[in-house]
Amino acid sequence: MKTRKINSNTMLLLITIALFFVMYIAGCAIYASKGFAHLQTFLNILINNAGLLCVACGMTCVMLTGGIDISVGALIAMDCMLLAVGMERWGMNSMVLCVLVLAVGVVFGLVQGFCVGYLEIQPFIVTMAGMFFARGMTAVICTDQVSISANEFFVKLANMKIEIPFGAYTNSKGVLQVPFIRITVVIALVVLIAVFLMLRFTKFGRSLYAVGGNEQSATMMGLDVKKTKLKAYVLSSFLCSIGGICFCLNTMSGSVRQALGLEMDAIASAVIGGTLLTGGVGNVIGSFFGVLINGTISTLVKTHGKLLSSWSNIAVAALLCFFIVLQSIFAKLKDNKK
């Protein structure tokens, strides 16, 4: 009785993690000559996807309730534009701007969450409206591509290297390469851990699962479903804004076409990580590996050098299919058992 059975959801997560390692180790073996095996390659995946990771954490929370948030890509574009224009054109302090961006995220989430939770409108519609609004606002703020170069503090922050005390190597030219990460990776990992703990150890975290598991039951058990949903969307937009800051630190620019389709990457990462679109099942650890798999695929495609970058999309599509089919097979098995 005490032996802990591995249930199908844990199984899915394990498959995701295993897949990542298989993929990564295969990459190391095939592209060893191109330096794929160096620690820095992995760290670069983290650096490039720090923003996506923040967004995926928020997306996971929303998807746990059975909802979806497709406004995140556009919100990131708006955040980046606000930061870029704020610093370059309006000469604002970068820290003040960051706080402003986070505040915008919260307000954005409040409006979306209110519509979904209290007005009971389909999350897809609500966040689609949010998406159009944010993308439109981005263009209203500025239609140019604005690069950030004037704000010394922000530039310094973006270029800051946090060196890792192991994994150093000497390259072919005899220069010592010390592996490093950027501040964005630190931010993203803090977000990941915080959300993980929140989901596991707080009443709000468990309520997200309960709402996604069975909304009516959650109400009957005395949980405030509406408020839980509202909070989920606020959290998503807030984490998305943190992601937006990370994104901006990475690209150092704002443009209307930035982070186009990022919401889909976030959803794909969550699904690959074992989060069910129907809600109630999932974990940010899974989404983390989802993001890593996403990043590994595009790095592999880039490392190959001759492949069109669109091949990474096709690979992600194939993986999504694989995982969705897997999920439904597990669901069928579970039904049959009964």
Add this chain to the structure above:
Amino acid sequence: MDQNVVLTMRGITMTFPGVKALDHVDFTLRSGEIHALMGENGAGKSTLIKCLTGINAFEAGEIHVAGIQGPVVNHSTLDAQKKGISTVYQEVNLCPNLSVAENLFIGREPKTRLGTIDWKEMNRRSQKIMTDLDMNIDVTQNLEEYSLALQQMIAIARAVDMDCKVLILDEPTSSLDDNEVAKLFRLMKQLKEKGVGIVFVTHFLEQVYAVCDRITVLRNGQLVGEYPIAELPRVKLVAAMMGKDFDDLAAIKSEEAPAFSDEDLLIDAQGMSHKGTIKPFNLQIHKGEVVGLTGLLGSGRSELARVIYGADRNQTGTLKVKGQEVKINAPIDAMNLGMGLLPDDRKAEGIIGDLSVRENIILALQAKRGMFRLLPMKEQVEIADKYIEMLQIKTASRETLIRQLSGGNQQKVILGRWLATDPDFLILDEPTRGIDIGTKTEIQKLVLKLAGEGKSLIFISSEIEEMLRTCSKMAVLRDGVKVGEITEELSQETVMKAIAGGGSDE
């Protein structure tokens, strides 16, 4: 208030638009008793429960709960829970994706000093609750790993642990098998010993007599009475629920039952069943025979018909049509074998309100032909006109939208729909519910006429008189089991006795 009484409801009145759902209903619950709340569907059982638990607001009346001064009005389930009134519904209202322990404690989880959820403590306490109730299960597993019965009991455990004085069980047994029901009853008796007052809503008569101490009967939103179980034998309970005073029933002798030979056998069902709704049954229907399915609402009348028709999957046994064994996986197979089903809920399953009378009539015929072999318009018009005339459907024109018709005429349109497919075998589930007397008689006549033409019918109705008039054989169902067939001496008395079962009480 009597010392023992934990809950009194007095003069509860509530109206839904156009219907008086509850009319001055009283209800009293004492601690340590299991009190059955009985009545047919629509009698107001659920509404009364919902008034008590704060889901519906009532207009007049008072609720008193022991230990609380003054009248109590609950505004939500949570509100009721706080006052010690917990409800467990037919569908398990728990989250399958959370662990058993979480389901027991969600919303009131034990916290550590940091304010985070104390999983260790939660699991420990949950395990203790389960052990106390003789349930030896691993509380860290997800709820979905356990059977429906266990889930139901976990729901009850949650309710009880929340320190409830009143436990309402609303049809908790309808999806459980006998073994599981027995387990549930053991748990109920344990709780009764502990002094919990249990309201048991069910339509399984057997179960009422197995565990209850007292019965309150409702009919059409009105209180019929409250009786200690010993004073209300089954037949009287059925009479109370159906509103027929047993002595008043004049026996109506049916016509001499026509004899059917085995050659005329059309439908021969052997051991068919569907888990959770109808236990294995045998049923034989001859050509030109009208078979009535009788029993209380929810006894499995419609369910039996649905299994034959393939609307619910047949899980055991076989079905022979005209001596040939057939396999019906979906209603379309049944239709191709010449069957038709007129469902009891015509709003939800029958009419398509935004289509015209003509379109509704040709629907089944069209479905039978397949989507790509469209009936020519001329033929459609002919068919529609034929049945509008034959069934005397009162409609402005054949192109009138069906939702503008009265209930009785809608019913006739659906009847026309099935007749248009020229079926050999037609199942009519409550064809006369909610329609006026005149139309009722017309439909009854039509049933007899169809039988005379050699068609076979299953006729399901809550009105026994109507069935006595039309059926040559009645199959009696109780609690999802076909308990008997009556072919001779068809009378109200024999039928009602058969419905009530346990014939020794009189």
